[in-house]
Amino acid sequence: MSKEYKLQVEAIKNGTVIDHIPSHIGFKVLSLFKMAESNQRVTIGLNLPSSALGCKDLIKIENVFITEEQASQLALFAPQATVNKIEEYEVVAKLPLVLPETIIGAFHCPNTNCITHEEKAVESSFMVMTKKDDVQLKCKYCEKVFSREIMTDSH
Ligand code: CTP
Ligand code: ZN
Known part of the structure; x- marks a missing residue:
């Protein structure tokens, strides 16, 4: 199966993909980061099928990289989420989620x-x-x- 076929939400060129958010938490994560207010394109996938979680939420924000502070807050809401940094359509980094002290x-x-x-x-x-x-x-x-x-x- 080609990668393109497997993508459930369109790929982005630059920005952040927050993947493997437990379903029903996606909306909360979105409001926490006020991502919708950034004027950048945000795509949300809710209740997507996931082999690891059964069901997951996913958020893609274009042209914005989440800050370390946001990543540490995310760690509290969704410790199992993966944060991918996308540049020129490639995943260039996967940020570890570290709980703040x-x-x-x-x-x-x-x-x-x-x-x-x-x-x-x-x-x-x-x-x-x-x-x-x-x-x-x-x-x-x-x-x-x-x-x-x-x-x-x-x-
Ligand atoms: N992604 C995207 N746009 C791109 C590249 C990737 O939206 N240009 C998304 C993918 O759809 C996926 C996430 O970013 O949701 C991570 O991509 P990738 O590392 O290729 O996926 P996996 O191999 O499934 O990684 P993992 O198992 O760590 O989630
Ligand atoms: Zn108190």
Whole structure:
């Protein structure tokens, strides 16, 4: 089977392809990065068949390379995603997804009594803790620990 035939969404010339996003997370990833606001062409594939995952989401953004910070945020939402850098139609790099050590300002603390809700000047800050395959976030201020799912679902 030719590569062209296998492509489920048109190939791009330059940009970023985020592949193997678990299905139903693609939309969240898109809003997280505000990719649709960049004025560049964005193609999204939702619920595409995948031999590895059964079903996957995929995002292609033309002429934009995601930043390291975005890649580390992506690691939290979709650790198994692959980020491909495309130049002149070729995959020139596959970026590893590395979890950040801390996440600042991205999420509200789920603890309603947390000081970060009262003091507007205090930016939320979570320490990323990994336990086997599981990721948990610990609030720097109230020191409560939350599962990755609680944080990423409320986004
Ligand atoms: N891709 C693209 N435009 C190109 C080249 C590749 O949109 N000009 C996409 C492919 O469709 C694929 C992803 O980029 O979704 C990665 O391409 P490639 O490494 O060729 O695919 P695989 O060999 O399947 O890689 P992996 O198993 O790492 O996902
Ligand atoms: Zn807190």
